Amino acid sequence: MxxxxxxxxxxxxxxxxxxxxxxxxVDASDIAPTLQSALDNWNDVEAKLLARSxxxxxxxxxxxxxxxxxxxxxxxxxxxxxxxxxxINHIVLVRKARGAEPPETLETDPLxxxxxxxxxxRPTQDIPMMNxxxxxxxxxxxxxxxDDTPAGTPKENALDHVRLLMLVNDVTLxxxxxxELKKNFGFFNSKPSTAFSPFAVTPDELGDAWQxxxxxxxxxxxxxxxxxxxxxxxxxxxxxFKDLITHIAKTRPFTAGTILGSxxxxxxxxARGSSCLAEQRMLEKIDTGEFVxxxxxxxxxxxxxxxxxxxxxxxxxxxxxxxKA
Amino acid sequence: MxxxxxxxxxxxxxxxxxxxxxxxxVDASDIAPTLQSALDNWNDVEAKLLARSxxxxxxxxxxxxxxxxxxxxxxxxxxxxxxxxxxINHIVLVRKARGAEPPETLETDPLxxxxxxxxxxRPTQDIPMMNxxxxxxxxxxxxxxxDDTPAGTPKENALDHVRLLMLVNDVTLxxxxxxELKKNFGFFNSKPSTAFSPFAVTPDELGDAWQxxxxxxxxxxxxxxxxxxxxxxxxxxxxxFKDLITHIAKTRPFTAGTILGSxxxxxxxxARGSSCLAEQRMLEKIDTGEFVxxxxxxxxxxxxxxxxxxxxxxxxxxxxxxxKA
Numbered sequence: 001m002x003x004x005x006x007x008x009x010x011x012x013x014x015x016x017x018x019x020x021x022x023x024x025x026v027d028a029s030d031i032a033p034t035l036q037s038a039l040d041n042w043n044d045v046e047a048k049l050l051a052r053s054x055x056x057x058x059x060x061x062x063x064x065x066x067x068x069x070x071x072x073x074x075x076x077x078x079x080x081x082x083x084x085x086x087x088i089n090h091i092v093l094v095r096k097a098r099g100a101e102p103p104e105t106l107e108t109d110p111l112x113x114x115x116x117x118x119x120x121x122r123p124t125q126d127i128p129m130m131n132x133x134x135x136x137x138x139x140x141x142x143x144x145x146x147d148d149t150p151a152g153t154p155k156e157n158a159l160d161h162v163r164l165l166m167l168v169n170d171v172t173l174x175x176x177x178x179x180e181l182k183k184n185f186g187f188f189n190s191k192p193s194t195a196f197s198p199f200a201v202t203p204d205e206l207g208d209a210w211q212x213x214x215x216x217x218x219x220x221x222x223x224x225x226x227x228x229x230x231x232x233x234x235x236x237x238x239x240x241f242k243d244l245i246t247h248i249a250k251t252r253p254f255t256a257g258t259i260l261g262s263x264x265x266x267x268x269x270x271a272r273g274s275s276c277l278a279e280q281r282m283l284e285k286i287d288t289g290e291f292v293x294x295x296x297x298x299x300x301x302x303x304x305x306x307x308x309x310x311x312x313x314x315x316x317x318x319x320x321x322x323x324k325a
Numbered sequence: 326m327x328x329x330x331x332x333x334x335x336x337x338x339x340x341x342x343x344x345x346x347x348x349x350x351v352d353a354s355d356i357a358p359t360l361q362s363a364l365d366n367w368n369d370v371e372a373k374l375l376a377r378s379x380x381x382x383x384x385x386x387x388x389x390x391x392x393x394x395x396x397x398x399x400x401x402x403x404x405x406x407x408x409x410x411x412x413i414n415h416i417v418l419v420r421k422a423r424g425a426e427p428p429e430t431l432e433t434d435p436l437x438x439x440x441x442x443x444x445x446x447r448p449t450q451d452i453p454m455m456n457x458x459x460x461x462x463x464x465x466x467x468x469x470x471x472d473d474t475p476a477g478t479p480k481e482n483a484l485d486h487v488r489l490l491m492l493v494n495d496v497t498l499x500x501x502x503x504x505e506l507k508k509n510f511g512f513f514n515s516k517p518s519t520a521f522s523p524f525a526v527t528p529d530e531l532g533d534a535w536q537x538x539x540x541x542x543x544x545x546x547x548x549x550x551x552x553x554x555x556x557x558x559x560x561x562x563x564x565x566f567k568d569l570i571t572h573i574a575k576t577r578p579f580t581a582g583t584i585l586g587s588x589x590x591x592x593x594x595x596a597r598g599s600s601c602l603a604e605q606r607m608l609e610k611i612d613t614g615e616f617v618x619x620x621x622x623x624x625x626x627x628x629x630x631x632x633x634x635x636x637x638x639x640x641x642x643x644x645x646x647x648x649k650a
Contacts, residue, residue: 011365011580040336077404077580078404079402079403079404079442079443080441080442080443082441082513085510100509103507103508103509104507105504105507105508109504109508111508111510112510112513113439113510113511113513114438114439114440114441114511114512114513115439116405116407116439116577116579117404117405117442118404118405118579118580118582118583119577119578119579119580128476130476130477130576134576151453151455151517151650152455152650173576176576179430179434181509182428182429183428183430183434183436184425184428184506184509184511185410185436185437185438185511185512186438186439186509186510186511186512187439187510187511188407188437188438188439188573189572189573189575189576190576191576192476192576192577193577193578247514248513248514250514251455251459251498251501251514251515251516251517252441252444252517252518253444253518254441254443254444255336255402255443255444257443258443325476325477
């Protein structure tokens with residue numbers, strides 16, 4: 001099932017169900033007015049949503065054509081947005097890029113940061129550029145949306161709490177990071193509003209590609225119309241969502257609708273490209289001694305999507321342009 | 326006006342208005358079902374809430390007696406919970422306690438961390454102790470609740486975005502901090518669920534004590550029934566809420582209902598005591614070479630409240646006991 005949120009001018013939008021091909025939708029706001037409300041009452045609404053989704057995909061129900069530009073983020077705002085950094089190749093490269101060492105516990109203790117979750121960007125919304133000196137970058141990632149997840153959730157139950165999956169553009173202001181991390185309290189100003197994919201899908205939409213808390217498919221990043229990366233999100237995800245969920249739930253519970261990201265998808269094989277500019281820049285620096293690719297500037301575009309084995313666009317495309325704020 | 330949230334078994338509770346003395350309330354859920362909804366629609370509901378509050382305080386409306394134990398956190402979950410560390414005396418002492426230097430930009434660049442906002446504790450809810458070795462501590466603070474706050478909000482407009490004020494117990498697991506901060510991504514497991522005061526009050530309830538983004542009143546922490554601290558929240562708040570709001574809004578906007586905390590209240594004058602155990606322990610270490618006061622254990626109690634000049638309990642009392650999880 002593919003869920004989405006129509007931007008109807010309200011803060012939290014209106015819940016709709018998208019057809020598998022992403023071209024049509026039916027209203028679902030009579031079942032639950034918003035996606036948060038559906039997640040809050042999942043056990044009561046799941047069967048109803050599923051039944052309507054099946055009718056939509058079978059062509060047995062009246063539907064409307066879907067315009068991605070009219071969608072909000074599936075959750076226009078969420079109670080928590082937590083982002084991991086589960087692809088070790090990314091951590092090593094990005095830390096090199098800012099002259100920092102990877103942490104000693106790189107392979108045993110997941111890196112996690114608490115992100116701002118009150119004002120997400122729509123999947124096709126311009127990325128506001130307030131100051132070109134801040135070093136605007138995209139970061140293509142995957143994320144899960146959790147149901148109520150108790151403190152102390154053990155690894156063997158962790159994936160039972162995954163209700164939906166999405167793609168992420170974790171917009172980052174690279175040049176604000178060093179001074180911010182030096183203060184030792186984590187990211188804040190360096191992480192402006194994040195964007196998510198048009199559709200939040202139930203795990204079954206991924207079929208065999210969803211295995212053991214990893215999505216075994218390439219994630220495409222198209223930068224200014226050209227392919228920039230297609231790394232596989234699966235095998236090199238050092239900490240699976242099982243590990244990440246267990247880690248975050250060590251000391252507190254989470255409410256339904258909590259979003260947990262994977263961190264920037266990255267493969268060791270350079271032929272797969274990158275999911276952010278910082279990595280590409282670091283490779284240039286290693287090879288030539290200089291950073292070549294600049295950070296994003298006004299008019300630059302980024303598209304992020306994932307295709308299943310049959311070439312279907314699972315989550316819809318995040319498609320954003322940088323615009324002066 | 327004092328707003329509160331009745332724990333009616335739902336996730337977000339029911340909005341009520343408390344009488345100035347905290348002893349009685351009227352339902353306000355016909356004006357806005359929840360506090361978040363009131364904040365989402367403040368311009369439409371403020372006058373109605375205010376009119377009912379005035380009737381309640383004048384004894385002109387039917388009311389019910391208020392039992393603090395039946396209240397949720399004013400926002401049982403929020404879209405963002407951001408905590409500053411605006412009292413420099415606290416930063417210096419706590420960093421000393423863990424053998425760390427204060428950041429170079431201590432007096433010019435506010436320390437801020439993004440907290441988890443999905444599962445707050447009720448004001449009288451037990452603090453769950455999952456593991457005694459984690460070093461459970463309280464932190465008594467003040468906080469503001471913002472309305473929609475645009476990116477780039479200038480200092481001169483910052484306080485216009487303050488809708489409500491609350492007290493905070495920013496529960497902290499001290500012994501998890503060093504390893505976590507070493508990873509350089511900020512706090513996560515070391516900050517379990519936070520508790521807030523029974524009442525969220527409009528700034529006018531503070532009268533002259535609310536000045537220039539600071540509350541000029543002592544904050545009382547009563548630990549195991551004995552006064553532990555009564556530091557003044559005003560003069561030594563190095564960064565006012567004006568500064569903190571401008572700082573957080575540097576690169577992104579905030580939704581109505583965002584909570585922003587001051588950090589642990591701390592005075593240079595030792596006679597004022599402390600608002601957390603870590604500070605007290607550091608003073609012991611400086612004086613005697615040894616930590617004497619242990620962190621919290623099962624059965625320990627903490628009460629946090631603030632009195633106005635006439636002795637009225639402004640926010641109600643946070644009153645929690647540590648209990649095995």
